[in-house]
Amino acid sequence: MALLMSLRSAAGSLLLSMMALGLAAVPPLAQAADAAEPAASAASSAFRHRPLRENQPPPEGLPQASDLEVFKGYPGAPPYKVVPRKQNILLYPCSMCHNLNLPKLNTTPRKLRVAPDPNGAPHWAVMSHGKGRIWCLDCHFARDREWLHTLDGAKVDFNDAAVVCGQCHSTRYKDWVFGAHGKRAEGWSGERELYSCAHCHDPHNPTLQPREPGRPPPLRAGLAPMNRVHEETPLVWQRTQEGLPHGQAAKP
Amino acid sequence: MAKPPSPEPSPEKGDGFSQYRRKFLAGLAEVGAAGAVAATAAGPARAAWGGSTLQDAMGSLFQDHYQRMSRDEIQAALQRIERKALRKHGVEIHCEDTPPIPGVVFGYALNISKCKGYRDCVAGCLKENNQGRDSQVQYIRVLQMDRGTMNLEQSDHYYDPKAVPVPGKFYLPVQCMQCDNPPCVKACPVNATWKEPDGIVVIDYDWCIGCRYCMTACPYWARHFNWTDPKIPAAEINPNTNYLGNRPRPKGVVEKCHFCTQRTRKGRQPACQEACPTGARVFGNLMDPKSEIRYVLEHKTVFRLKEELGTEPKFWYYTDDRPNGS
Numbered sequence: 001m002a003l004l005m006s007l008r009s010a011a012g013s014l015l016l017s018m019m020a021l022g023l024a025a026v027p028p029l030a031q032a033a034d035a036a037e038p039a040a041s042a043a044s045s046a047f048r049h050r051p052l053r054e055n056q057p058p059p060e061g062l063p064q065a066s067d068l069e070v071f072k073g074y075p076g077a078p079p080y081k082v083v084p085r086k087q088n089i090l091l092y093p094c095s096m097c098h099n100l101n102l103p104k105l106n107t108t109p110r111k112l113r114v115a116p117d118p119n120g121a122p123h124w125a126v127m128s129h130g131k132g133r134i135w136c137l138d139c140h141f142a143r144d145r146e147w148l149h150t151l152d153g154a155k156v157d158f159n160d161a162a163v164v165c166g167q168c169h170s171t172r173y174k175d176w177v178f179g180a181h182g183k184r185a186e187g188w189s190g191e192r193e194l195y196s197c198a199h200c201h202d203p204h205n206p207t208l209q210p211r212e213p214g215r216p217p218p219l220r221a222g223l224a225p226m227n228r229v230h231e232e233t234p235l236v237w238q239r240t241q242e243g244l245p246h247g248q249a250a251k252p
Numbered sequence: 253m254a255k256p257p258s259p260e261p262s263p264e265k266g267d268g269f270s271q272y273r274r275k276f277l278a279g280l281a282e283v284g285a286a287g288a289v290a291a292t293a294a295g296p297a298r299a300a301w302g303g304s305t306l307q308d309a310m311g312s313l314f315q316d317h318y319q320r321m322s323r324d325e326i327q328a329a330l331q332r333i334e335r336k337a338l339r340k341h342g343v344e345i346h347c348e349d350t351p352p353i354p355g356v357v358f359g360y361a362l363n364i365s366k367c368k369g370y371r372d373c374v375a376g377c378l379k380e381n382n383q384g385r386d387s388q389v390q391y392i393r394v395l396q397m398d399r400g401t402m403n404l405e406q407s408d409h410y411y412d413p414k415a416v417p418v419p420g421k422f423y424l425p426v427q428c429m430q431c432d433n434p435p436c437v438k439a440c441p442v443n444a445t446w447k448e449p450d451g452i453v454v455i456d457y458d459w460c461i462g463c464r465y466c467m468t469a470c471p472y473w474a475r476h477f478n479w480t481d482p483k484i485p486a487a488e489i490n491p492n493t494n495y496l497g498n499r500p501r502p503k504g505v506v507e508k509c510h511f512c513t514q515r516t517r518k519g520r521q522p523a524c525q526e527a528c529p530t531g532a533r534v535f536g537n538l539m540d541p542k543s544e545i546r547y548v549l550e551h552k553t554v555f556r557l558k559e560e561l562g563t564e565p566k567f568w569y570y571t572d573d574r575p576n577g578s
Contacts, residue, residue: 179536187518188521216412225410
């Protein structure tokens with residue numbers, strides 16, 4: 001009895017100390033009287049979130065755009081060279097046609113005219129990459145069409161297109177740099193040459209289409225391929241003594 | 253077996269019984285040469301014994317196990333192989349005995365998110381490794397599996413749709429896994445197959461007796477038997493061959509993928525990796541910490557087939573799928 005009394009008083013003092021600290025996890029009956037007051041004051045002033053300890057703003061202030069580092073590649077990656085791709089571009093150099101340095105260049109994303117329209121471009125001008133969210137000048141450098149550009153304005157050669165693709169497809173780019181994506185040309189040892197992204201994925205139409213497979217393995221004459229036999233016929237141990245599977249009637 | 257005393261046992265001359273066998277063979281070669289000269293003097297050399305002359309037939313009959321042959325004997329065996337290919341197919345091939353590169357253990361990884369079931373690897377392997385076109389020997393078998401299951405018994409490798417990949421399926425190419433604990437090596441009654449220092453499980457086709465115990469032991473259906481004489485179109489024969497690899501095989505021996513020893517032991521990629529148009533295959537040296545295969549094993553979700561059997565295969569599969577779907 002005395003033990004219970006001392007426990008209750010200890011619990012009571014604990015309750016008081018917890019209320020003083022403002023922490024939760026108290027019996028609801030005791031809190032009801034206290035909860036009414038903060039609710040009344042909250043209704044009068046604007047509702048403010050009580051910040052969690054983890055979400056405090058940094059003491060130095062938020063990072064500025066000028067503090068950002070430009071991505072320069074993975075430092076631990078094994079060295080590599082990219083198989084050149086420029087020689088496969090049909091209409092190259094681009095300055096054959098794009099040599100008018102117009103003072104005002106319309107860089108608004110819009111739908112362009114394409115050949116066979118007589119005033120249309122003889123190359124890709126409308127594309128499905130990103131389901132219409134990307135357009136030409138997001139990758140191509142408007143003022144010098146023989147170059148690509150990154151989002152921070154650096155010029156990128158056509159052969160290094162992986163740097164441009166890697167801006168959005170960062171995980172794929174990391175895999176490509178380290179060898180888990182793409183293909184290594186030449187040998188497994190020695191000079192490491194990788195195929196560029198554009199070797200397999202046309203940036204203007206990147207979806208790879210299904211194609212016909214190679215021939216199936218040959219079968220001896222008279223045999224039929226044993227496809228999914230176990231779905232049609234029961235396995236040996238499932239047949240009964242009469243030789244029929246369980247629950248199946250005898251065929252005439 | 254007690255070895256008779258020999259004056260100078262050296263690796264060149266061999267020691268013990270091999271010396272006496274060599275002397276016997278040398279005497280036989282003289283007899284055979286005389287016989288061959290007589291035969292050619294009589295008329296065009298009639299190729300009996302599966303395309304060999306008497307000298308070559310006798311030489312190959314008494315040919316020792318690869319691991320016991322001296323360098324000269326191996327050279328003689330290589331020349332026999334080249335002569336036989338010339339007589340049989342009319343093609344001059346070059347057979348070598350490329351040793352394994354020290355400090356190298358080969359590993360292979362295949363990205364099943366990239367494999368679309370084209371079977372370009374199968375065709376590339378056929379051409380590179382001089383396999384019979386009408387026999388059922390194809391080192392790589394591409395299994396078409398239902399998505400969501402790893403039940404290999406319900407896979408289909410005779411698939412032939414109009415366009416591939418078929419929706420709802422994924423493709424799993426299976427070839428010799430070059431196990432580190434190979435059951436086929438344990439099963440061979442004559443030690444015709446063994447694991448080389450670079451991790452490749454090789455076969456000495458001249459020592460194989462064709463009992464096919466290894467085919468029963470292999471859990472990956474990787475080994476194939478030559479029920480018929482392999483017929484290779486002469487124009488398509490690959491002349492760069494290796495003794496323990498893609499040299500033309502006779503009827504009645506077992507063969508399998510050997511990671512293209514004629515290529516990989518010289519730093520080139522295996523033919524399946526070069527043939528794959530999607531870049532799903534990653535080959536390299538497991539001992540090199542900066543190789544691509546090591547990056548795949550350390551950073552991707554990899555698995556091996558029939559892991560529970562304890563064969564320790566060196567062929568992994570991995571995917572591109574990431575938890576956040578990127």
